[in-house]
Amino acid sequence: MRRVVGFAAVALLAGCTSQETGGSAPSTTAPEGLVVEVVASGLAHPWDVGFLPDGRMLVPQRPGRIALVEGGRVTDVEADLGDVAARGEGGLMSLVVHPDFDTSKRFTTCFNTERDVRLVTWVLDGTRATRVADPLLAGLPSNPSGRHSGCRMALDDDGNLLIGTGDTARGEVPQDRGSLGGKVLRVDLETGEGAPGNPFGDRVYTYGHRNIQGVAVREDGMVFTAEHGPSTDDEVNVLQAGGNYGWDPSRGGTTGGYDEGVPMTDLERFPDAVPAAWSSGQPTEAISDAAFLRGEQWGDLEGVLAVTALKGEKVLLFTITQEGGVHSVSIPPELEGSHGRLRGAEQGPDGALYVTTSNGEDDKVLKVTNR
Secondary structure, eight states: OOOOOOOOOOOOOTTOOSOOOOSSSOBOOOOOOEEEEEEEEEESSBOOOEEOTTSOEEEEETTTEEEEEETTEEEEOBOOOTTOOOOTTOSEEEEEEOTTHHHHOEEEEEEEOSSOEEEEEEEEETTEEEEEEEEEEEEEOOOTTOTTOOEEEEEOTTSOEEEEEBOTTOTTTTTOTTSSSSEEEEEOTTTOSBOTTOTTSSSEEEEOOSBEEEEEEOTTSOEEEEEOOSSSOOEEEEOOTTOBOOOOTTTTTTSOSOOTTSOSSOTTTOTTSOOOSEEOOSSOOOEEEEEEOOSGGGGGGTTOEEEEETTTTEEEEEEEOTTSOEEEEEOOGGGBSSSSOEEEEEEOTTSOEEEEEOSSSSEEEEEEEEO
16 A cells, blocks of 8 residues: 555636536546446445446345346345344445455445445355455444434555445544444454554554545555545545544534534644645535546546545536646536435446446436546
């Protein structure tokens, strides 16, 4: 994992248009000619898309089901998911297919139980999945209502598992390095233990987060997260090992409850906190998952960071500088307001971007390509 040591949001005035995003970087002309196709439907709050080496998809659904998608056909995976507690925002969430799936047939899921949020590793045999690491990691905090109990996973360029977690709407959790909530964790995919080189010698990689919904790794190893703000300032952040991202609704333990009136990144309380690469201002978009567009088929969009939005019902395309700043943002009209709430984002082995809807009824997996 490369340590990110310097970055800033880049506010360039050139190229602004009336396509305003309301955020801390200028907007640019929306790209034209994206093609959006439905490749699967009949799903319920699909949280993620995990691609198998042969192009089939594993799609976890928040109520506690996993779909296997092949050629537009949706098959339920037979798996013991009886301990999934699907309440509010919580349930079955992220899924990662192991890099050695060809031989191991393994994938890992993250979900709420009645007691915690935990990771479980499975072996897939046909359409049946069996637990083999149960749990891989347990004890992530959970809110009984499901609020801010999220979990988003991605693999870094060293093959370690990055896990973005929510603060469970408890004021003291984000700044408490003894808690696994409001953090990005970096663990060994096989053991669930802290990965070598972690800044505090445990599983914690960064802290001071509110509610991480997306984790994306650029080809050079730089890691970006998408995070929900309260009534203002959703954030795109660049991870810096050991960084504090400045969310403290307990006001240093002086305020009871969960004070959402504090800044999303409180640079007054924490002068060394890592500033956001981009923030939404008002209104928030409830940004969710994130994925980089890779390959020549994307043309001028190659290297852009695609971020889905739940409340905003759109995809935002971030042009990122080499240093990790946000140069500009655009919104493709084909993915604005036409499919409802958008949650998952993953680039497939065919180079297309796959996006999931999260409307609760007849949700879909969308395939996005550049004409």
